[in-house]
Amino acid sequence: MKIIYKEGTRKTLAESTGEVRSAVATALELVEGKHGFRTPFEIWRNCKLVITIGHNIYTTFIEIRPPAMAYIKRRSNWHNRYAYYAAGTFRGNNDNAEVELI
Template sequence: MQVIFEHIARLKGTDVEVRQAVNDALQLTIGKTGFRTETEIWRGCELVVTLGHDLRTTTIRIRPPDNALWKRRCNWCNAYAYYAHGIFLGNVSNTKVELI
């Protein structure tokens, strides 16, 4: 999975919790290309990390390619998966996603 870092703050300027969360998310996505929920499957995704100064201002999410969002089915509701408390969750359903 391609990793994209968007910096609000430098990694040195972040606290230990942020660095640990980013490291855990990177470890979870090694060798993975997408995610699966109960009703949908997204492949060819990117891991997007927006670094902030603390966990409140840092976001870690897996998003599908832009062209895939145009072709989505009407029953698909999650546009990305976000990282929280050691797992990835669907942005609308708030259920745990399976990394594939």
Template sequence: MKINYHGTDTPSPEAIVKVREALFLLNGMNGFRTPFETWRNCEAQITFGNDAATTCIEIVPPATALIRRRGNWRNSRAIYCDGLFRANITNTEVELI
């Protein structure tokens, strides 16, 4: 999975720990699955904030997949929260694939 970093140049130690935990889960994965959707060839978007609470980790499918599916999708992102990746709309736990 491709990883993109954004945000502050000097993240806090808590933010670094949070990102390391998420990257450990993403090791060897390339997408995610919800009960009704499967997204492959995704990218991890990591945005560092001032602390762990403002640091955001998301799994985003490629733009071509969103265009191709148009209105047939609901959860187009997975967001890291409390040690799990959750779907952005339904807030259900996703399976990393």
């Protein structure tokens, strides 16, 4: 899975709190060797891990996003647009159910 770091309120992880660094490290471990996610309704492949770095855990966002063309091809047939990291797991953005990393 391709990993993309974006600047939020901080430019680097070193400027963030230990809680943020720990969450990012755990998320990176979870997606190692994976390329997408599966929900009860759909399967998304060739995804990217997008990490927006904030100064604390509340301003840091860790998301798995499918490629932009996947939205266009599926049109209205998708249910969860991305998966977000919360409390040690990734969850679907719409139904809040835990997703399976594939």
